[in-house]
């Protein structure tokens with residue numbers, strides 16, 4: 486049973502259609518007046534609309550109803566009924582998103598068949614909805630990990646703007662989670678049950694990208710052997726995510742601007758535009774302003790895309806998130822071995838703390854996955870890490886003759902499960918004031934002096950790593966003399 490809105494200025498037609506569909510068990514909302522039908526569309530929220538194309542006595546037309554029905558969320562399917570001989574306009578209406586049309590006069594059986602087809606199509610979409618609902622769980626906010634102030638700002642923004650139709654520009658270095666945020670925006674909006682379609686604008690040459698995005702007519706160019714719907718049409722009712730939008734070629738930039746302004750797309754080789762109901766999200770890992778200056782990115786498009794922007798901070802600026810992220814990847818992303826999740830040593834954690842993470846969260850995720858694959862035990866060691874990470878570590882230890890064994894940090898204590906957001910700078914198990922270091926492992930609680938010393942060493946290590954092992958630079962950064970740095974590096978615990 487479906488909710489069907491029927492509108493025609495001929496009362497007998499409305500009555501006939503209504504009776505027939507009611508007999509089939511559908512819930513019918515009949516209207517003789519297009520303006521009233523238009524006003525009631527939102528509150529009725531029908532699955533199907535059957536409307537006359539010309540509603541001559543009324544001010545509103547079938548096309549207005551079509552447009553409104555298609556822009557609802559979720560969009561209703563529309564069957565148009567047209568006067569004999571108005572086929573041109575009917576084709577036009579199909580392009581504006583009608584599901585089908587019937588020419589007057591028609592047999593009731595024809596209408597029945599047409600309604601049946603439309604509703605089975607709508608059922609198929611609902612089945613998809615079920616699958617998408619399951620997918621949604623994957624893109625809950627909880628999948629975006631972070632408790633640093635930078636990430637809390639991001640969460641707040643995502644929550645505030647997810648369920649709007651605003652275009653959003655997501656900024657951030659490579660691997661900071663831009664696509665994750667785009668998916669969270671979509672799956673937390675009322676468009677969640679319609680498609681989310683990511684498009685990498687740098688992956689295709691201009692002409693292919695154009696027909697990919699906007700579709701093409703058969704014969705529009707060599708190789709166009711069939712009509713093809715573009716991704717904008719595929720995303721109807723949902724969200725399109727234009728990734729690496731900075732590399733979109735200029736011609737396509739102006740076409741995209743048109744879509745954003747007019748909400749219609751024109752297939753390559755076609756003259757008639759097609760209405761689309763799509764929310765646009767875009768992302769870039771290079772700043773757009775210099776591209777506007779050198780003329781390779783349209784300023785007007787920039788303003789259209791940048792209505793609201795969300796900036797993801799690089800991982801090196803939110804090291805507080807490291808323990809949570811490491812825990813997340815170990816627990817939720819990597820399969821446990823022998824039924825036991827992997828853990829990391831404090832040394833590994835200290836290297837993570839010191840690393841600069843040019844590849845951001847993706848680099849961390851890959852490093853952990855790699856280490857888990859290579860590790861011979863349940864506890865990831867320094868040797869399991871990729872060389873890009875341990876390079877600095879060896880510089881630090883070699884150049885300072887720093888024996889990691891003197892550092893309380895270096896004890897091979899596994900990370901404890903996190904119970905709350907950790908304090909800035911480190912290992913929660915160690916930084917927490919409660920006697921948690923021992924925890925299950927039974928290690929003693931550190932003296933305050935030893936604890937402060939461990940924090941100091943970790944900070945020195947980090948400074949050395951950031952400076953690539955250059956002690957002078959590190960001392961300068963830390964605001965101490967070179968001699969003090971040397972002393973602190975070799976100082977034994979008292």
Ligand SMILES: Nc1ncnc2c1ncn2[C@@H]1O[C@H](COP(=O)(O)OP(=O)(O)OP(=O)(O)O)[C@@H](O)[C@H]1O
Nearest residue numbers: 628629630658659660661662663664665770846847
């Ligand atoms: N805050 C986070 N919490 C959990 N996982 C994250 C987070 N940020 C990123 N990731 C993970 O890191 C990987 C890279 O994220 P994503 O693809 O969203 O980055 P991106 O910013 O789109 O990168 P690029 O610019 O290279 O396309 C993904 O596997 C993602 O799940």
Ligand SMILES: [Mg+2]
Nearest residue numbers: 663664728768
């Ligand atoms: Mg991406």
